[in-house]
Amino acid sequence: MGETIWIGTRKGAFALRPGARGRAYRLSGPQFLGHIIHHIVQDPRDRKVLLMAAKTGHLGPTVFRSTDRGRSWKEATRPPAFRKAGDDEKARAVARVFWLTPGHSSEPGTWYAGTAPAGLFRSVDGGDSWQPVAGFNDHPMNAKWAAGLATPDGEFLHSILVDPRDARHLYLALSIGGVFESVDGGADWAPLNHGIAADFLPDPAVPFGHDPHRVEMHPAQPDRLYQQNHCGIYRIDRPGVTWTRIGTAMPKSVGDIGFPIVLHPRDPDVAWVLPMDGTSVWPRTSVGGKPAVYQTRDAGRSWRRLSRGLPERQAWLTVLRQAMCIDARESPGLYFGTTAGEVWAGANGGASWRRIAQHLPEIYSVTFAR
Amino acid sequence: MRVASPLRSYTGGASSVTAQGGTVAELLADLDRRYPGMRFRMIDEQGAIRPHIRLYAGTREVQGLGESMGAESVLHLICALSGG
Numbered sequence: 001m002g003e004t005i006w007i008g009t010r011k012g013a014f015a016l017r018p019g020a021r022g023r024a025y026r027l028s029g030p031q032f033l034g035h036i037i038h039h040i041v042q043d044p045r046d047r048k049v050l051l052m053a054a055k056t057g058h059l060g061p062t063v064f065r066s067t068d069r070g071r072s073w074k075e076a077t078r079p080p081a082f083r084k085a086g087d088d089e090k091a092r093a094v095a096r097v098f099w100l101t102p103g104h105s106s107e108p109g110t111w112y113a114g115t116a117p118a119g120l121f122r123s124v125d126g127g128d129s130w131q132p133v134a135g136f137n138d139h140p141m142n143a144k145w146a147a148g149l150a151t152p153d154g155e156f157l158h159s160i161l162v163d164p165r166d167a168r169h170l171y172l173a174l175s176i177g178g179v180f181e182s183v184d185g186g187a188d189w190a191p192l193n194h195g196i197a198a199d200f201l202p203d204p205a206v207p208f209g210h211d212p213h214r215v216e217m218h219p220a221q222p223d224r225l226y227q228q229n230h231c232g233i234y235r236i237d238r239p240g241v242t243w244t245r246i247g248t249a250m251p252k253s254v255g256d257i258g259f260p261i262v263l264h265p266r267d268p269d270v271a272w273v274l275p276m277d278g279t280s281v282w283p284r285t286s287v288g289g290k291p292a293v294y295q296t297r298d299a300g301r302s303w304r305r306l307s308r309g310l311p312e313r314q315a316w317l318t319v320l321r322q323a324m325c326i327d328a329r330e331s332p333g334l335y336f337g338t339t340a341g342e343v344w345a346g347a348n349g350g351a352s353w354r355r356i357a358q359h360l361p362e363i364y365s366v367t368f369a370r
Numbered sequence: 371m372r373v374a375s376p377l378r379s380y381t382g383g384a385s386s387v388t389a390q391g392g393t394v395a396e397l398l399a400d401l402d403r404r405y406p407g408m409r410f411r412m413i414d415e416q417g418a419i420r421p422h423i424r425l426y427a428g429t430r431e432v433q434g435l436g437e438s439m440g441a442e443s444v445l446h447l448i449c450a451l452s453g454g
Binding site for chain 2: 056057058059060062075076077079081082083084085091092093094
């Protein structure tokens with residue numbers, strides 16, 4: 001099937017595939033029409049395999065698995081679910097599977113899932129059956145880390161990252177809660193939020209309680225993480241423990257608020273963000289009605305605007321945290337989907353943009369598969 | 371059991387299926403044996419009926435899975451909602 005841009009929407013899954021010799025993208029689908037699709041992720045260890053996080057308005061959350069590049073899907077035998085609560089415990093039930101991450105290359109059947117309310121789950125059989133990761137879900141601090149300060153759409157566990165050098169080294173993010181790190185395969189966790197602003201809290205110098213919107217680890221330099229946060233854009237270079245706000249180099253008139261952040265597949269100094277209006281009542285739309293992607297090529301010391309081909313005015317786009325991705329080409333292409341059902345492609349690192357789909361349902365995720 | 375349309379992907383499209391049990395819990399357990407995965411879409415891991423699912427034993431709304439079916443022979447699986 002070649003390259004595919006998978007689109008998860010509030011009403012089903014769609015796929016976009018490039019036509020030959022630069023012809024228009026072909027849209028296929030919907031699959032699972034009417035289902036709420038939060039994430040569709042290819043397994044880089046076996047590219048025939050895809051996992052999809054789904055629910056419907058009525059029915060509970062589940063995971064579907066394909067072993068034929070998305071032609072057919074089979075439901076997980078045991079979807080992510082919290083353990084049965086004890087008599088004196090708060091009963092938690094997964095409302096939605098929000099995030100999927102393939103495990104380490106040395107663990108071919110392993111996947112991680114993040115849910116709302118915030119839960120971490122692991123599968124070791126390719127996504128067919130899922131178990132709670134007790135080290136996080138039952139951590140003595142869990143009730144404080146995941147305190148239920150939910151976003152309007154719920155409290156999410158997302159941005160599960162696996163260090164390509166060490167299967168036991170993991171990160172995850174909570175909205176709201178912050179970034180957490182494990183060095184023992186998920187048995188124990190510690191906050192990693194020093195340097196991150198939390199303007200919305202009475203005490204902004206807290207160790208957790210932050211609102212990371214999206215965290216990414218650079219695949220070629222896994223000690224470098226980037227974060228688009230509710231309160232700015234950040235970078236950290238481990239083993240350092242303090243995030244640096246690199247969004248301060250963004251134009252003041254644009255600011256550094258947004259949801260997604262995307263990294264170059266090979267160059268750890270290159271990243272892209274899509275700024276949203278985070279002023280006053282937080283419209284979360286393109287700043288000034290003029291959509292633009294911003295790129296850094298020096299690890300956040302400077303940013304440049306990439307808006308050629310995007311609407312020049314009166315375009316009030318919202319792009320959610322999973323709805324922007326990058327392909328694997330030498331000069332990579334970028335893709336983002338809007339809550340108004342449009343998909344835009346930015347060739348050559350976002351140098352020029354064109355709309356490749358419209359009239360889709362509200363887009364939750366845009367992911368690249370090959 | 372009468373099956374609402376969102377659940378019929380599990381029953382091969384059937385709107386009416388048969389299961390055995392004296393309580394709602396037993397009926398749903400048998401239903402899940404016959405149609406794997408169906409129960410979890412209606413009942414969460416803590417045993418609660420999901421927010422937009424309603425169960426009726428005959429015309430009586432079921433409040434908890436431990437309830438007996440009594441004299442009723444039909445369990446209705448209803449999907450209620452779901453906005454735009």
